[in-house]
Amino acid sequence: MENPIMDGKALAAQLRQEIKARCESLHFQPGLAVVWVGDHPASEIYIRHKQKACEQVGMLSVLHHLPADSAQDEVLALIEGLNQDPQIHGILVQMPLPEHLDEAQVIEAIDPAKDVDGLHPMNSGYLFSGAARLVPCTPLGVMALLKAHGVEPAGKQAVVIGRSQLVGKPVGMLLLNEHASVSFLHSRTPDLARYTRDADIVVVAVGRPNTLTADMIKPGAVVIDVGINRLEGRKITGDVDFYGVSQKASLITPVPGGVGPMTIAMLLQNTLNAALVSP
Ligand code: NAP
Numbered sequence: 001m002e003n004p005i006m007d008g009k010a011l012a013a014q015l016r017q018e019i020k021a022r023c024e025s026l027h028f029q030p031g032l033a034v035v036w037v038g039d040h041p042a043s044e045i046y047i048r049h050k051q052k053a054c055e056q057v058g059m060l061s062v063l064h065h066l067p068a069d070s071a072q073d074e075v076l077a078l079i080e081g082l083n084q085d086p087q088i089h090g091i092l093v094q095m096p097l098p099e100h101l102d103e104a105q106v107i108e109a110i111d112p113a114k115d116v117d118g119l120h121p122m123n124s125g126y127l128f129s130g131a132a133r134l135v136p137c138t139p140l141g142v143m144a145l146l147k148a149h150g151v152e153p154a155g156k157q158a159v160v161i162g163r164s165q166l167v168g169k170p171v172g173m174l175l176l177n178e179h180a181s182v183s184f185l186h187s188r189t190p191d192l193a194r195y196t197r198d199a200d201i202v203v204v205a206v207g208r209p210n211t212l213t214a215d216m217i218k219p220g221a222v223v224i225d226v227g228i229n230r231l232e233g234r235k236i237t238g239d240v241d242f243y244g245v246s247q248k249a250s251l252i253t254p255v256p257g258g259v260g261p262m263t264i265a266m267l268l269q270n271t272l273n274a275a276l277v278s279p
Contacts, residue, residue, distance in 0.1 A: 004246055006145050006224075006253045012261035015144070019268045020057040030275035031060035032090040032116065032267075033082045037075060038068035038098045047094055053264045059271060060087060068098050075101060076109050083111040089275035090116035092267070095166075113278070116270040119165060127170060130177050134270055139171035141262025142203060142224050143178070149251055151201065151222050154179035159195050161185045161212070161239075162205035167226055171203050192216065204239040214244035223252045226259050 023030060032054050034047055047063065054061035064078055075097075082091050091114045097103050107115075112122040118136040126133045146153065158180040162168035172182045183195050193216040196202050204212050205226035217223065227239030238255030246252045253259055 002250075004249055004252050006149055006251050006258060008141070008145060008253060008258040008260065008262045011145065011148050012141075012265040015262075015265040016053065016057055016268060019265070019272055022272060023058040026275075028275070029058065029060045029087075030090070030271050031062065031085075031088045032092065032271045033062045033064060033085075033088045034092050034094060035064050035066070035075070035078060035082075036094045037066045037070050037101065040094075040096060043094045043096075049264055050092070050267060053268055054271070057268055059268065062088065070098075070101075072101055072105065075106055079106065079109045083109075083114060086278075088114065089278050090114055090267075090271035092117050114274055116267060116274055117166075118170065118270070124165070124170075127173050127177075132174070132177070134274065135174065136166050136170045137266035137270060138167050138205075138226060138259060138263045139174050140266040140269070141259050142171050142226065143174050144266065145224065145253060145259070145262060146201070146222070149222075151251065152178075153201065156180045156200040157198055158182045158201040158203070159185060159199040160203045160205070161189075161192060161196075162203075162207075162226070164205065167205040168203075171205065171226075175201070175203075206239045208239055209237050210241050211239040212245060213241045214248050217245060217248055219248050220250040221248070223249045224259065225253050225255050228255065228260065 051061045082088050091110050093106055107119045110120055112120045115123050115134050118134045123134045127135055153175050158175045160168050160172040163184050163186045172184050176182045185192050196216045201222045203224045207227055209229050223245055225238035225240040229237050231237055236256050
């Protein structure tokens with residue numbers, strides 16, 4: 001059998017080179033602002049990765065770190081300032097926000113043209129209508145991996161496990177827009193295997209190890225593992241039983257080194273795209 005591993009790290013490195021070359025050809029510097037409220041421990045690492053990636057491709061990267069007890073109005077005022085700032089083309093609010101803040105209102109305050117996380121209802125609407133503009137980065141990364149490996153969704157049966165705004169729903173919508181027949185599974189789905197066994201493409205975005213095991217897929221299926229789970233000793237694993245499933249799948253993403261690096265590459269891509277259409 002050919003090597004089934006989809007190397008997201010290598011593909012992301014290649015895309016970052018392309019984005020760097022594009023940035024160098026511009027007469028201005030694309031800029032990303034990250035808004036971080038509070039001190040959620042996992043956020044710091046993610047933010048550091050995003051900032052480093054921006055700098056490596058020659059983008060401006062600005063971090064606004066607000067205290068955990070910031071008022072809703074302070075966060076909204078900061079976002080409004082960034083909406084008006086001509087040096088900033090992309091705005092990303094690092095989730096989760098502290099509990100007292102209204103997440104939906106914060107997302108809706110972002111100028112949809114600068115919403116590089118693709119979470120604004122207007123951008124969800126464009127995706128839903130089949131005329132996507134800014135789309136969440138992880139789903140874009142999943143689609144880029146499929147494309148790079150010659151997986152054509154049209155006419156295929158696709159199953160997405162997970163239905164979050166950030167991953168599950170948009171990835172399913174992108175697959176549907178590419179003419180796959182899509183099933184969404186979630187925590188109330190009584191028998192996941194009933195659906196996954198017939199699927200040509202399975203995307204797992206749950207946050208629970210071993211959600212998908214070899215007995216749940218058909219031979220030759222393409223499996224994308226979005227999950228990130230931290231085991232004891234800080235080892236990271238995905239949602240898929242990688243060893244078992246890789247014996248049966250035609251293609252599979254590893255964790256780490258699969259979807260994760262692609263998410264950051266797509267953030268750069270979204271920021272570049274937002275900059276290119278800015279007035
Ligand atoms: P989320 O908002 O917590 O959503 C998890 C989804 O999984 C929900 O729709 C939930 O169903 C479903 N679910 C939970 N238990 C289930 C079960 N036993 N069977 C079937 N479905 C179940 O998480 P998320 O933000 O989508 O992220 C999912 C995973 O991807 C996490 O591990 C996260 O860390 C990872 N992630 C990775 C990247 C990356 O760059 N690689 C980016 C984003 C997220 P209900 O809707 O019914 O509750």
